[in-house]
Amino acid sequence: MLTGKRLALIGDQFEEVLSGSPDTDKTLQFLQHLLPPPDTVQDPNVRLVCTLRADFLPDLLELPQIGSRLQDRQLNVSPLDEAALTRVIVEPAQLAGVAFSPGLAEKIAREASRAAGSLPLLEFTLTELWPLQGERQISFDSYHGLGGVAGALNQHAEKAYYWLHDQLRLDEQRIRRALLSMIRARGGAASAVRVTAERSHLGTDWHIAQLLADPDRRLVILGSDGPETAEIAHEALIREWDRLSAWVEEDADFQQWLTVMEERARDEDLLSATRVAEAQRWLGERGPDIPEKVANLIRLSSDAILEQQQTQQLLSQSQEIAAQLRHQTAQLEERQKALQASNAQLEERAELLTLRNLDVEEKNAEIEEARQVLEERAEQLVLSMRNKSWFMANMSHELRTPLNSLLILAKLLADNDEKNLSPRQIGFAKTIHDAGSDLLQLIDDILDLSMVEAGKMKVLADPATLVELADYLRALFNPLAAEKGLNFSVRVSPELPPTLLTDEHRLLQVMRNLVSNAIKFTDSGEVGVAIHPAGTDVPPAIRRQLMEAGSLSGPGVDVVAFAVIDTGVGIVASQLEVIFEAFKQVDAISRRKYGGAGLGLTISREIAWLLGGEIHVQSEPGHGSTFTLYLPLYPSDPSQDDETTAKAQNEFAALIRRRQAAAALRQQQAALLDLTGAEAPSKNLDEHGVVEVDRDIRFDGEVLIVDHDIRSVFALTSLLEGHGLYVSYAEDGDEALDLLEQRDGIRVVVIDVMLPVADGPTTIAKIRRTARGRAMPIIALASGGALGGQELAVEAGASDCVAKPVDPDVLLPMLRRWIEEPSDAPEAGP
DSSP: OOSSSOEEEEEOOGGGGGSOOTTHHHHHHHHHHHSOOTTSOOOTTEEEEEEEOGGGHHHHHTSTTTHHHHTTSOEEESSOOHHHHHHHHHHHHHHHTOEEOTTHHHHHHHHHHTSSSHHHHHHHHHHHHGGGOSSSEEOHHHHHHHTHHHHHHHHHHHHHHHIIIIISOOOHHHHHHHHHTTEEOSSSGGGOEEOOEEHHHHGGGHHHHHHHTSTTTOOEEESBTBTTEEEESOHHHHHHOHHHHHHHHHTHHHHHHHHHHHHHHHTTOOOOHHHHHHHHHHHHHHGGGSOHHHHHHHHHHHHHHHHHHHHHHHHHHHHHHHHHHHSTTTHHHHHHHHHHHHHHHHHHHHHHHHHHHHHHHHHHHHHHHHHHHHHHHHHHHHHHHHHHHHHHHHHHHHHHHHHHHHHHHHHHHHHTTTOOSOHHHHHHHHHHHHHHHHHHHHHHHHHHHHHHHTTOOOOOOEEEEHHHHHHHHHHHHHHHHHHTTOEEEEEEOTTSOSEEEEOHHHHHHHHHHHHHHHHHTOSSSEEEEEEEEOGGGSOHHHHHHHHHTTSOSSTTOOEEEEEEEEOSSOOOGGGTTGGGSTTOOSOHHHHHHHOOOSOHHHHHHHHHHHTTOEEEEEEOTTSOEEEEEEEESSOOOOOHHHHHHHHHHHHHHHHHHHHHHHHHHHHHHHHHHHHHTOOOOOOOOOTTSOOOOOTTOOOOEEEEEEOSOHHHHHHHHHHHHTTTEEEEEESSHHHHHHHHHHOTTEEEEEEESSOSSSOHHHHHHHHHHSTTTTSOOEEEEEESSTTSSHHHHHHHTOSEEEEESOOHHHHHHHHHHHHHOGGGOOOOOO
16 A cells, blocks of 8 residues: 555454554554545555454444445455455455466355354465466365365464474474463363463463464464463464364363363352362373463462361361260160161162163163174175175186187187188187187176175285386387387386385286276377385375375375376366276266276276275376376384285295286287287297297197086197197096096196086196106196186196186297196195
8 A cells, every 4th residue: 555556455353443452543543544535436456355243343333534434345244255255365366467266266265154264264275375376377276285275274384383393393292382371172172262371371482472473374463462462363273273173182171171260260269179179180280281360269279178177177076066965865766767768778779779680681682682683694794705705706717718718719710820711801810809808808807896895805915126017017018109109108216115015916907007098098198107206295185094094104104106197188077086986987988989897997996905005196188197006115014923924925826926927918918919910929938927929839749638618628629739739638637537547648737727526726636646646747727816716726736827718828838838847847735
C-alpha cells in the first residue's frame, strides 16, 4: 500500500480490536489508514479479507470512522465459507501472475473449510505450495505430493521441528515440554485447547517459544496475554500436526489432571486429601511442568488438610471418651445388631454369588459352543485350502499335457526338417505354436495368482548380483526394443552394493512384467530401467507401509528402487489403481489394441509384497509412465534357525531355480526372435543362461519315455526320433522298471511327474534303488511353479527337470549333455 505494489492482506480474529488491550488504538489507526473513506473508491491493488466472530460484527461496524468503511468491503464472518476461502487462494495468486490447476483452489478451500482452523491450514498450505509452482502454475501433483492441507501443515511444522532438533541441537524433550506447556486437554488431542504459558513457567525453554514464533515458523504467538506470555499459534496445529497430536495423546493423563488443577487454582478451590495425594505424585514426576499457581494450590491444600486432620484427631479422641462413658451398657446390644446385619448381608451376598455362578456357567457354555464352531470352520478352511492346492496342481498338469503335444508337434511342423511344407503351411504351424505359447502364458499367470491367493508361492532369499540382472534384461529385451525402433537402456547405480539379498527368480518375474508392459505400450521414444538407491524419493505412504509390514526396521533404513521409465501412452490418474486389479486394463480400446489378460501387474504387486516391497506408479496421459519397485536394501535379519532353514531350502531349490530361469529366458528370447523375423543361431547355453540351440543335433542311443498320455508320447517320439534316438515307451512306473531290466541300450529316462498308480517321484526313487538306476540320467517332466512337482522330483533323485509344455530347444541340449556326460547323475532319493 505504501510502495504502490499490489497488496493482499488476510486478517484472522479481527474481534481482537475490541479487546480493550493497549494495542487496540494502534489497530484502529491501522484500519483507518488501510481503508479509504466510504465515499471513495478503494484501490483495486489492495485486497482485504478478514474473519471475526459473528457476535462481534455489530460492535465492529459501529466503531467511529471504521464501521462505514467496512460496509462495502470483503468481510467474512467466521468460519470462512468455501467461496471466501477460494477467493483468498486465487486472488493473491492472480495478482502475482500465478495460476492454479482447474478445480485445485476449490479443493484446497473445501478441505481447509472442513478442518479445524481453516485459515491457518490455508496459510500453511499456500506457504508450502508456493515454491512448488512450475511455469507459474500450481498443480494437483504438487498438492497431493504435500498430502493435502493437513500434509502441508505437517510439512511446515516438521521443518520447524527438525530445524530446532537437528540444526540447533535442541533436545526433543525440551521442545515437547515447551509446546505442551501451551496446551490443555481433558481427553486427548481431539478436545485440546490452547492456553497461555508464562515466561517464568517456561524458564530456559522460553528461548524455544521465541524461536518458534519467528515469522518463518509461526508455530507460537508471543505476547498474546502480556509481554511475557506465549501460546500455540493455532488449534489446527494440535489437531493436524501428527507429532504434536501424538505428544498430547501420550501426555493425556497429565494434561487432563493439569486442566482440572488450573481451574481449581483459578477458583481458589482447595483440594481433597485424595486430590492432594494424586498431586504429590505428579509433583514428583512432572514438577518442572506444573505452573506456580497450581503448585501453590497444592501446598495450601496440603497445609489445610494437615490442620484438619489434627483437629479431627483431637475431636475424635474427645468424642470417643464421651461415647465410652455414655454407651457402655448399650455396646453389647449394638454389637448384636451389627452381627445380625452382617449375617443378613452375608446371606444376600451368598444369593448374589449363586446367581453369578449360574451366569458364568451359562457364558462358559456359550464360549465352548463358539469354540467348537470355530474349530469346525477352521477344519473346513484347511480342507478347502488343501482341495484348492490339489485342484491347482492337477489342473496345471491336465492343461499342460495337451499343450505339450500341441507345442512340440507345431514346433516340428514349423521347423519343416523334411522340407515338404509350403511357406503358408509353415506360417500356419507357427501361428498354432504362438497361440499355444500365449495360452501357456495365461495358464502360468492364472496359476501364479492362485498360488499367491492360496499362500503357496514360496520366496527364498539368495544374493542376487545386480550387474547380472541388468545383463539379463538387456539380453532379453534389446531385440524387441530394436524391432519397435525404441531406445532401451539398463543402468545400475555404482552407489549400490554388488548384490541384493532377495528371491532373484521372483524379482526377475516382476521386472520382466514391468519392462514387457513398457515396451508394449510405447510406440516411439525410449524405455529405460534404472536401479538406484531410493533415498528420500520413497513416497511416505509406501515407506510407512513397508515399516508396518516389517520389511523395514526403521524410518531411516535404505531402500533400493527398480524404476521402469517409458515414453508411452500413459495412464489417467483415475485408473492408476484399477490396472493392478486382476483381469483389468485401462479400457476396452487398450485391450483390443495391445492384448493381454490383465494379470501381469496383479501378480507383480502380489510378488512385490511377498518380497517385502511395493510397486508405485506415476503416469500422465501422453507423457509416459514410471513403474517403480521398492525393496529394502538390507532386509530384516532372520533368526539363526531361520537362516539355517533358509540356507537348506536355497541349496535344495538352487537347481530348480537355475533351470527355470534358463528355460524362461530361452522361451522369451525365442518369442523375440519370432517378432523380429531373425533365425535362431546354433549355439549352446551361454554364461547368462541363454540357450541357443543347434537344430542339427544327432544322437545315438535309446531313450525311455514314461508317460500315461499317448499324445505326449507321440509328440516326444516324433521329436526325438527326428534327431536319431530310438524311443521306448512305458505307461507307468512298474512297466518302466521292467523295461530297464530288459533293455540294456537305454541311456536316458524321460518321466512325467504325474503318473497313475505310483507317481513320478516315487518311480524315480525306485529306479535309483536299482543297481543300473543309480547312474542312469533321469529327466523329469513337470508343470512349472510351486505346485508342479519339480522339487519333489529332484528330491527323489531326478538328474534334471523340464517344464511342461516341453520346449524342444530346452530338452534337446539337456539330452545331449546327459548322454555325453552321464556320470553327473545324482544319488538315489529317499
